[in-house]
Amino acid sequence: MATHGGKRHILYGRRIFSGMNITELKRGDCAVVLKVELPNEMCKRLFSLRVYTGAKIEVLKVSLFKKTYLLRAGTSKIALGREIAKGVRVWRT
Amino acid sequence: MLVGNPNAGKSTLFNRLTHGHAKVGNWHGVTVGALEGRAGAHTIVDLPGIYSLDGASMEERLAVKEIETRQGVLLFVSECENVARMLPLMAALTREGRSAVLVLTKRKPFERRGGRVDERGLAKRVGLPVYYAESVPDALETIAAAPPVRVADVPLTGVYTPVSADFSRADKLLLNGFFGIPFFFALMLGAFFVTFARGMPGDLMKEGIERFFGETLGGEAEKIASPVLRSFLKDGVLGSLGSVLCFLPQIMLLTLFLILMEESGLLSRLAVLTDPFFSAIGLNGRAVFSILMGFGCTAAAILTTRGLDDKRVQRRVILCLPYISCSAKLPVYLALSASLFQNPFAAVALLYALGVGISVAVALLLKGETRPLVLELAPLQVPSAVFVLKSLLFQLKQFIIKVATVILAFFLFSWILSSFDSSFRLCAAEDSMLAAICGGLRFLFAPIGMGDWRIAYAALSGLVAKENIAAAIAMLYGTFPYGAASAFSFAVFVLACSPCVSAIAATAREVGTGRAVLYAAVQTATALCLSYLVYFCLRGGAIVVLLALPPVLGSVLLGKNIEKIHRNRADNAQKIHRRHRRAGVVRLPHPAQKQGDQGQRQKDGVRSSLAHGR
Known part of the structure; x- marks a missing residue:
């Protein structure tokens, strides 16, 4: 079974893919956002930065100690701290 | 009505049209209620920013309610960069036909970064008139007479060129x-x-x-x-x-x-x-x-x-x-260390x-x-x-x-x-009320070998500006008369004490006056303690401090860890309780039932009193 850019789970005999979060991506990886699992205010903030379900992102740089992730989202470059990046589920393309 | 995403430029446009003073900020969430203003014969309404019709926040619900209940032309305000993201909202709000126009903002930064909009082509593609924000005041009459439209959520290829978001060489460097x-x-x-x-x-x-x-x-x-x-x-x-x-x-x-x-x-x-x-x-x-x-x-x-x-x-x-x-502290450090240390730079x-x-x-x-x-x-x-x-x-x-x-x-x-002295007669600094106050404060510096009112005066003058300390010492002493240990300890006090009044006022502006004064007081108190510690170490007590340091640090860290554990336990207990409530394991009583319980308790009380034969 290919991983298709996410974790595999078996539930009631059906295969489902739960995706991964941004911290599991490497520099140069492209992904599609599946879900933003963060408080409402942060979801709105990320929406204004073009990180929402269905948005395409690319990891441009990962900082020292993997504390900060620099992404391209739409036409913008955004920096996310690790705790925020962990809450964004993505599907690696 | 000005409708759009947060930070799209609605309030800036509102102010331009009505010469009003709606609060504008480079952040979403600045407008928190509907604002009305007049632009000639027209009423302009500035609404809070919304992303979609089913927003969760209070401001978004208010904005949607205003759009649904008020009649009038909708001015969809969008940054040039975000036109494509606004289309679903515009299509939803004009589904049953509504007078609307699209207003594009932040045009210059968009074009500077390589973006392009063909406004005529865009208007034809999506089905409503398109204006730039700069031309809205002159076109207000035309906008007010805009016909009902239905916006089409369609691709914008050919009429809209987004900015380039490549990782440039400058960024890489x-x-x-x-x-x-x-x-x-x-x-x-x-x-x-x-x-x-x-x-x-x-x-x-x-x-x-x-x-x-x-x-x-x-x-x-x-x-x-x-x-x-x-x-x-x-x-x-x-x-x-x-x-x-x-x-x-x-x-x-x-x-x-x-x-x-x-x-x-x-x-x-x-x-x-x-x-x-x-x-x-x-x-x-x-x-x-x-x-x-x-x-x-x-x-x-x-x-x-x-x-x-x-x-x-x-x-x-x-x-x-x-x-x-x-x-400002540099002259003080130099004044205190130059005459006492062979290499003042090292100090x-x-x-x-x-x-x-x-x-x-x-x-x-x-x-x-x-x-x-x-x-x-x-x-x-x-x-x-x-x-x-x-x-x-x-x-x-x-x-x-x-x-x-x-x-x-x-x-x-x-x-x-x-x-002035205590009789409010004009006098020299040495005889003034301040000198008397400083005389009362001189004990603060006695533990570092300087029980003199002039040192307290110099320290107080540092509240005004730190450079004043060096000037006060020069004026009152000439050259610093105490030893190297006292000089370095006093320098540590200057390093760690409350900043000057300008900084305290700036702090008050950011966090409030009460907090600013509290910070200053705590910093001065800790600066005194630190200077005592440094003096004690320099006078031969370093070994005692080194021996006492591990248990003190250990107890501080242990205290923080215990607090963290309790905080995590409380958080975990709350999380478990919330999970049980969601699952129906725990049910909170209905408020009406609580009153019933009180009535029941009263009855029980009466019954118990009867049972006891009172």
Whole structure:
């Protein structure tokens, strides 16, 4: 079974893919956002930065100690701290 | 009605149309209610920003309700960059036909970055008239007569070119730690050089202002016959205004540098580069500029903390800044160390390093929850001169009005104390009320071998400006009469004590007066304790301190860990309780049932009293 850019789970005999979060991506990886699992205010903030379900992102740089992730989202470059990046589920393309 | 995403420019357009003063900010969530204004015969309504029709927040629900209940033309306000994202909202709101137009904002930055919009082609493609924000005031009559439309959510290829978001060579260099950090370090050094170095613009302007207040206006005040009025004008008003306003050129230069860094996009890149280090000590990358500015001027650095989006981080940075040795402390360090140490540079460098160490320790001690970094890298561009000038003038006006009024009041009060004796007769400083107060405070410095009112006076004068300490010591003693241990301990006190009144006033502006005064008091108290500790170590008690340090540090860390465990346990207990409530394992009683329970209890009480035969 290919991983298709996410974790595999078996539930009631059906295969489902739960995706991964941004911290599991490497520099140069492209992904599609599946879900933003963060408080409402942060979801709105990320929406204004073009990180929402269905948005395409690319990891441009990962900082020292993997504390900060620099992404391209739409036409913008955004920096996310690790705790925020962990809450964004993505599907690696 | 102005409808659009947050931070799209609705309130700016509202102000332009109605000459109103709706609050505008470079952040979503600034407009929190519907605002009405008049533009000629038309009523303009500014609504809070919405992303979709089913928004969760109060402002979004209010905006949707206003759109549904009011009649009128909808002005969809969108940044040029976000047109495609606005289409679903526009299509949803005009599904059953509604008069609407599209207004595009922030055109120049969009075009500067390579974006292009064919407004006629766009209008034909999506099915509604398109205007740029600049042309709306002239086209208001046409807009008011706009026919009903149904917006089509369709691709915009051919009529809309988005900006390029490639990782440019400049970004690759600036965000590379090996190039970026030395580059920004050199920029900061350049800023400090221009602001503080001898013969540079900042220093020259400062001297000019001091000369103007001291010699020009002070010379005129000298001609006044009445000694009280002369002293009031010369020492009180002119002296205080001069000592505050002489900071203005340097604060202006640092503020200008900050605005240029921010508008050019360099500041956001610096924040990203330094975020790993700062988040490790409980701050975040946005604090880097404020911390670095603290080496120049604490008051200006505190004002720059306003850019931090997390209030908790702002408070922590404000608490760390006083320990960063500002340029005003350098003359004090040199005055205290030059006559006593063979290599004063080493002593001064040690003091600077100690200050940075204490700042980091304070940040770690106060380390708690922080909002992780979420930052959009601003595009690299040449800042607009008009915008920079407007921002600079605005910041300077705020500084002059707020800080100067507070400090003027303080100065006049301290002038009264230092110019009059207890019978309110004009006298020399040594016989004044201030000297009497300082006489009462001299015991504070007795543990570091200096039980003299003049040291207390010098320390108090540092509240006005740190350079005054060196001037006061020179005036009252000539050369510093105490030993090296006392000198270094006093320098540590100067390093760690409350900052000058300008910085306290800037702190009051950011976190409130009560908190600012509390911070100053706590910093002064800890500075005294630290100076006692340093003196004790320098006089042979270092071994005792080294032996006592591990258990003290251990108990502090243990206390913090115990608090963290209890906090986690409480959090976990709450999480379990919430999970059980959701699953129906725990049901909270209905409020009506609670009243019923009280009635039941009363009945039980009656029954029990009957049972007891009362």
